[in-house]
Amino acid sequence: MRSDQIRQGRLAGERSADIEHFLASMDADRWIAEADLLVDMAHLLGLSRQGIIDEAPARALMAALLDLHDNGLPVEAFDERFEDIHAGKEAYLIDRVGEDFGGRLHMGRSRNDEVATCVRIRLKEEILALARSLADLRATLLDLAARHTETVMPGFTHLQHAQPTTLAHYLLAYEQAFSRDSARLREAYARVDVSPLGSAAFASTGFPLDRDYTARLLGFSRPAPNSMDAVAARDFAIEVLADASICMATTSRLCEELVLWSTAFVGFVRLDDAYCSSSSIMPQKKNPDVAEIMRAKAGSVAGALTAAITITKGLPMSYNRDLQELTPHLWRGVEAIRQSIPLLSGMIGSAAFDTERMAAEAGRGFSTATELADVLVREYGLPFRTAHRIVGRAVRHGSLDLATLEGAAQEAAGISVVGLGVTEEKIETVLDPRHAVAVRDIVGGPAPAAVAAQIDEQRALLVHDANWAEETGSALSSAFKDLILEARRFTV
Ligand code: ARG
DSSP states (O other): OOOOTTTTTTOOSOOOHHHHHHHOOHHHHTTTHHHHHHHHHHHHHHHHHTTSSOHHHHHHHHHHHHHHHHHOOOGGGGOGGGSSHHHHHHHHHHHHHOHHHHTTTTTTOOHHHHHHHHHHHHHHHHHHHHHHHHHHHHHHHHHHHHHTTTOEEEEEETTEEEEEEEHHHHHHHHHHHHHHHHHHHHHHHHHHOEEOTTOTTTTOOSSOOOHHHHHHHTTOSEEOSOHHHHHHOOHHHHHHHHHHHHHHHHHHHHHHHHHHHTSTTTOOEEOOGGGOBOOSSOTTOOBOHHHHHHHHHHHHHHHHHHHHHHHHTTOOSSOOTHHHHHHHHHHHHHHHHHHHHHHHHHHHHTOEEOHHHHHHHHTGGGTTHHHHHHHHHHTTOOOHHHHHHHHHHHHHTTOOSHHHHHHHHHHHHSOOHHHHTOOHHHHHHHTOHHHHHHHOOSTTOSSHHHHHHHHHHHHHHHHHHHHHHHHHHHHHHHHHHHHHHHHHHHHO
């Protein structure tokens, strides 16, 4: 294959392999190579439709592009002397059909709009794949929650036993967060879904391109409205990385809890062996390595976000080569989350929860003390602060039995709870964790009926989100299929 066709006019001499390697984006360009062929086909169809290119070169180019689409790009196209796949592919096409034909594809186009279009295409696919796996994860959490609306467990604040709740209530808390992640990604998708193609270097072009037509061919909602913004902007990538970072932060919290819950100290969960590793020296070990790697991936995704936003922050309008350095961070971040979410579904779905351990812990650490204080208020008329002080003082003395409570009431408030009518039986009922859960039956609470309502509501939202991902995904694949069909029709 010929040497770099782009340098030949203006620049002289050879470059060292070090410089070529430093400048090249070939590794990351593997992500967009397929998309780039679609972009070429759309651009070529557009050139032809507008009468900018003659039939003979257009057909020869289209035949070559279809061949690359069907059989893959040759390795030479990824040679680092071309810097990027756009130049490598153009060199290949010129080699194949001659410069008189092959040298006409890049009319009205720059690698700047080309790469931005490719990245947006691939990112849309990634968002949709992620949206589907988030929907699966949410379904797993909702199914599991539906089975555990009566499974009491301790809830924690500051990692101290706080109040009883249920496993369903806990799982739904995570599902809520993941449903917001889904919504954020859907909103981001709309901002990714505009076509830079036709913006050329930044000032668009004097060739009469039909940007609506090529945008439609490539499955975009519309052309990017400003050609300078179209090549310069990467906020769409930063936004997706931010959404991914937020989602991974939640994922990491859940992983941390799985790590904690699977310890001998806590013992709330046994992870399936498939998600664990052992030790090379300690034969008894079962370690939660998938959860640990996933917890770490959250850091990698946040790192990708930090890198991406920092790379853009000092760039003047419009395209700067720095933007090339951003793209690998995007793919690294996207890949980390795309691998994580399905594994998280599998790990949670296959985990065995020890409901007896949870029940045994649910009432520990005076976790029903709040309910006792509440009952002193609701049923015996004390101000909450007084009840809070009495119960707190009883806990200080180490017991919530009637005698201790009475002593605490005298000591901390100068009153008699026995005098108010509090009985041993009353205290016993109130201190039952199931009772504490059952009375928390307002919107959002852990009582089984309140949780059932949350499950219903979230299922409806999930159906909506899953449908969006399915419908948008199939519209996008049929746009690509139609484009290929159109390209084939063009060559016959
Ligand atoms: N490989 C480049 C990137 O990823 C493509 C655009 C190059 N444009 C240029 N003017 N050098 O950003």
